[in-house]
Amino acid sequence: MNDTASYATHGESFERDMTYLPDRILAGEASADPLDAEFPSGSKDSPRDVPVWSVEPGRYRLVAARACPWAHRSIIVRRLLGLEDVLSWGAPGPTHDQRSWTFDLDPGGRDPVLGIERLQEAYFARQPDYPRGITVPAIVDVESGQVVTNDFPQITHDLFFEWRDHRHPDAPDLWPADLRAEMEPVMKRIFTEINNGVYRCGFAGTQESYEEAYGRLWAALDWVEERLADRRYLMGERITEADVRLFTTLVRFDAVYHGHFKCNRNKLTEMPHLWGYARDLFQTPGFADEVDFDQIKKHYYVVHEDINPTGIVPAGPDESGWLTPHGRG
Incomplete structure (x- = not known):
């Protein structure tokens, strides 16, 4: 998450902006979680009618900084589930400015798969006037270069339920x-x-x-x-x-x-x-x-x-x- 752009103060008290791109990456036409309607796991409090992308190995790239706790959970879940071969990972460096996370850990300062210097470029490819903070984690469609979703609680939920056909057989049951x-x-x-x-x-x-x-x-x-x-x-x-x-x-x-x-x-x-x-x-x-x-x-x-x-x-x-x-x- 971009800590410089993801929060607001109201009456001098901290409140986190929980408005994210709501798209889902699903294995079918509906959520594979049988309790999704009862327990929505994303940033909204009720089930959502949102754009749906299909689960496809190699199609997407998870952009997540090890430094950020909200992104860190997606890195760990990806590893625990054994999804490394089907969902690639791009790691921005630990610092960012007001504009965006950057890929300063990579040679030439560019993500080797997406070819971009700033994660902001993937957000602008999706929405040129994107008005909110450039946050991690974000899942990016590699071919179009567009951010699909940055809804961090939904991302780890869907990695478990929607990518189940690609999980390691010994992966833990994170949602019993x-x-x-x-x-x-x-x-x-x-x-x-x-x-x-x-x-x-x-x-x-x-x-x-x-x-x-x-x-x-x-x-x-x-x-x-x-x-x-x-x-x-x-x-x-x-x-x-x-x-x-x-x-x-x-x-x-x-x-x-x-x-x-x-x-x-x-x-x-x-x-x-x-x-x-x-x-x-x-x-x-x-x-x-x-x-x-x-x-x-x-x-x-x-x-x-x-x-x-x-x-x-x-x-x-x-x-x-x-x-x-x-x-x-």
Whole structure:
């Protein structure tokens, strides 16, 4: 996501702009998720009549920066499902300006598949006067060069349900039907109070709005800490989409959110169940290999000039603890 263009303040309180290109990439004429109407997973609160693209191996490119937590979840899900050979991945660098994410990690500063320097070019190919932030993740139609969708919660949902014929046979069931009714409100609370809660603290415009956001965040983190006291993962003994969504905030917590966003009641390492759980996920194939702490820190501390005007990127914290035994097996 483009943090400089994806939020607004109302009464000096942070509110995220959740309006995205709503197109779906589906395996058939309708969603393959039998509960899609009951539990819509995208940025809208009700089922949508939207343009539909067809699932085709090799047709699309996922553009997602490792630095961005909202994009990071799509990178992890793609890896967990084993979709690397059917959906290519383009990785922008960790920083961006007001205009767009750029492909400065690639030779010549161009994405080798799309041939563009800025993700903005794919948005403008779709809509020349695109009025919103140029966000990641985005799925781009390679032939036309147009963005298909940037609806980040819908993207990971559809990677699981719509690309099922191309998933690795040992891929985890990220959306178990028997847990769905319990999982949806858990994911909603994680998004509103934790994923978005750290931003609500970091971008608060007044002391009052900050303290309100701080209280909400820590109430939710304490709830998760208690929930994880008697179960290995959020929904029990299986990794689900809910775990992926929480992980991308936890892995950034001590490195960024504790100091940069003033979420500093305590560190993640000081919460025994959450810290063990985060290390458990980190040490699971598909998680740690898609984490780059240097990119994460550079993104926040360089891009958020209003919060960190010097642009100095902290040297710490020590990352070696992520590989210590977690004891949650």
